[in-house]
Amino acid sequence: xxxxxxxxxxxxxxxxxxxxxxxxxxxxxxxxxxxxxxxxxxxxxxxxxxxxxxxxxxxxxxxxxxxxxxxxxxxxxxxxxxxxxxxxxxxxxxxxxxxxxxxxxxxxxxxxxxxxxxxxxxxxxxxxxxxxxxxxxxxxxxxxxxxxxxxxxxxxxxxxxxxxxxxxxxxxxxxxxxxxxxxxxxxxxxxxxxxxxxxxxxxxxxxxxxxxxxxxxxxxxxxxxxxx
Amino acid sequence: xxxxxxxxxxxxxxxxxxxxxxxxxxxxxxxxxxxxxxxxxxxxxxxxxxxxxxxxxxxxxxxxxxxxxxxxxxxxxxxxxxxxxxxxxxxxxxxxxxxxxxxxxxxxxxxxxxxxxxxxxxxxxxxxxxxxxxxxxxxxxxxxxxxxxxxxxxxxxxxxxxxxxxxxxxxxxxxxxxxxxxxxxxxxxxxxxxxxxxxxxxxxxxxxxxxxxxxxxxxxxxxxxxxxxxxxxxxxxxxxxxxxxxxxxxxxxxxxxxxxxxxxxxxxxxxxxxxxxxxxxxxxxxxxxxxxxx
Numbered sequence: 001x002x003x004x005x006x007x008x009x010x011x012x013x014x015x016x017x018x019x020x021x022x023x024x025x026x027x028x029x030x031x032x033x034x035x036x037x038x039x040x041x042x043x044x045x046x047x048x049x050x051x052x053x054x055x056x057x058x059x060x061x062x063x064x065x066x067x068x069x070x071x072x073x074x075x076x077x078x079x080x081x082x083x084x085x086x087x088x089x090x091x092x093x094x095x096x097x098x099x100x101x102x103x104x105x106x107x108x109x110x111x112x113x114x115x116x117x118x119x120x121x122x123x124x125x126x127x128x129x130x131x132x133x134x135x136x137x138x139x140x141x142x143x144x145x146x147x148x149x150x151x152x153x154x155x156x157x158x159x160x161x162x163x164x165x166x167x168x169x170x171x172x173x174x175x176x177x178x179x180x181x182x183x184x185x186x187x188x189x190x191x192x193x194x195x196x197x198x199x200x201x202x203x204x205x206x207x208x209x210x211x212x213x214x215x216x217x218x219x220x221x222x223x224x225x226x227x228x
Numbered sequence: 229x230x231x232x233x234x235x236x237x238x239x240x241x242x243x244x245x246x247x248x249x250x251x252x253x254x255x256x257x258x259x260x261x262x263x264x265x266x267x268x269x270x271x272x273x274x275x276x277x278x279x280x281x282x283x284x285x286x287x288x289x290x291x292x293x294x295x296x297x298x299x300x301x302x303x304x305x306x307x308x309x310x311x312x313x314x315x316x317x318x319x320x321x322x323x324x325x326x327x328x329x330x331x332x333x334x335x336x337x338x339x340x341x342x343x344x345x346x347x348x349x350x351x352x353x354x355x356x357x358x359x360x361x362x363x364x365x366x367x368x369x370x371x372x373x374x375x376x377x378x379x380x381x382x383x384x385x386x387x388x389x390x391x392x393x394x395x396x397x398x399x400x401x402x403x404x405x406x407x408x409x410x411x412x413x414x415x416x417x418x419x420x421x422x423x424x425x426x427x428x429x430x431x432x433x434x435x436x437x438x439x440x441x442x443x444x445x446x447x448x449x450x451x452x453x454x455x456x457x458x459x460x461x462x463x464x465x466x467x468x469x470x471x472x473x474x475x476x477x478x479x480x481x482x483x484x485x486x487x488x489x490x491x492x493x494x495x496x497x498x499x500x501x502x503x504x505x506x507x508x509x510x511x512x513x514x515x516x517x518x519x520x521x522x
Contacts, residue, residue, distance in 0.1 A: 072439065074436075075433075075437060075439070076436065078434065078436035079436035080436075083434050089434070091431065103435040106431075106432045106435060106441055106442075108441070150435070154436075
């Protein structure tokens with residue numbers, strides 16, 4: 001599903017973000033991306049979203065080299081990749097329902113699809129009763145659920161999560177991880193960048209560790225730090 | 229359908245959010261296009277009045293409507309031979325005169341209907357070797373057989389031509405400068421609009437909205453500003469046309485041939501609406517370029 005071949009990314013000013021990273025992630029896998037700040041986790045995700053383009057090497061998604069994708073084809077790539085962030089990126093002037101519906105409307109999905117899909121996905125994330133609330137009226141965990149609903153409402157093949165629990169307390173975090181796990185079980189590939197040692201250790205999934213842009217560990221049922 | 233209503237809604241919201249900037253954009257488009265259209269209108273009035281007096285033509289010799297063939301032929305050969313006075317001339321027979329008549333009065337079909345080629349006199353438009361010889365030509369040819377009368381380009385008309393040339397140029401430059409500033413205002417409005425909606429745009433790009441989907445509401449916003457400004461300008465031009473017509477009609481002596489026709493005004497109106505729409509769309513395109521690239 002995802003394949004990095006000797007990927008290098010150098011930002012302006014010779015800042016090396018990724019160095020010779022080669023890795024393959026199969027369909028339906030759940031992968032943690034760990035490492036200290038500045039180790040290249042976010043760059044890894046940005047390359048997958050085609051928010052950035054690799055300086056050298058190839059990034060393949062579903063067999064296609066996305067670095068060579070024309071600008072007009074990028075939207076269709078992103079429709080197959082859902083995205084969740086630490087700061088949720090919800091629109092505060094729209095209700096929960098409208099936030100999720102927006103993701104379908106702007107890619108031109110017809111109204112009847114929007115009307116059936118949105119309540120369904122909001123039920124799935126456990127917000128079926130808060131569809132008319134505004135994001136500011138929700139807790140952090142609930143806001144992240146809305147953001148996950150928005151990322152998943154179009155049933156993408158891949159879900160990327162960049163520190164999705166970074167702003168949440170441990171109890172709420174557990175709920176979010178259950179939700180991501182559930183989404184993963186539907187066959188969606190999940191790649192999650194995180195600092196949270198506890199959840200990595202508890203979940204026991206594949207762990208990729210980056211350090212100064214190099215892939216230093218790839219462990220099938222790993223924990224956050226070696227030897228911990 | 230749902231897309232159209234989406235675009236309409238987003239465009240309206242954005243126009244309202246930047247109401248002051250929107251109004252400023254519309255007003256500058258309006259003023260610059262009224263100026264521009266006004267110059268064109270003035271130009272067309274002057275052109276109508278001075279159409280004959282171009283390319284050095286200083287006088288027009290009208291033959292009697294019943295002038296004989298031989299009178300006309302004699303006049304031709306005399307003009308051909310008169311190298312000392314005549315630089316060039318153009319002969320208009322009945323049909324040519326009628327064709328020009330139809331062109332000048334094409335918005336008065338009743339007048340054309342009631343006129344036939346044979347009532348319009350044949351004429352010669354003469355360009356003397358130098359303008360100072362005009363008087364001499366008039367004296368020499370006035371008495372020739374078959375000549376009805378000789379009309380010379382009035383000094384006033386020439387003064388008017390010279391004066392309006394400068395006025396036209398100045399107003400043209402001013403209206404260009406204003407058009408440019410209205411373009412910049414629209415660019416700025418669109419930049420503000422994209423900035424105000426940067427989070428929405430970010431989400432749209434993230435979930436895979438196509439580039440044109442993101443752009444259309446902003447393009448429409450610029451287009452609406454340009455089009456509203458131009459539409460209002462069209463109205464002003466029409467009022468201006470009525471005013472000019474009234475002034476010209478009340479000064480029959482000098483300006484009798486200076487006219488603005490409805491079709492002139494409509495043509496100019498359409499032109500400025502197109503210019504307004506182009507300015508609006510161009511402004512949006514420039515305003516969007518930096519924010520949405522990549």
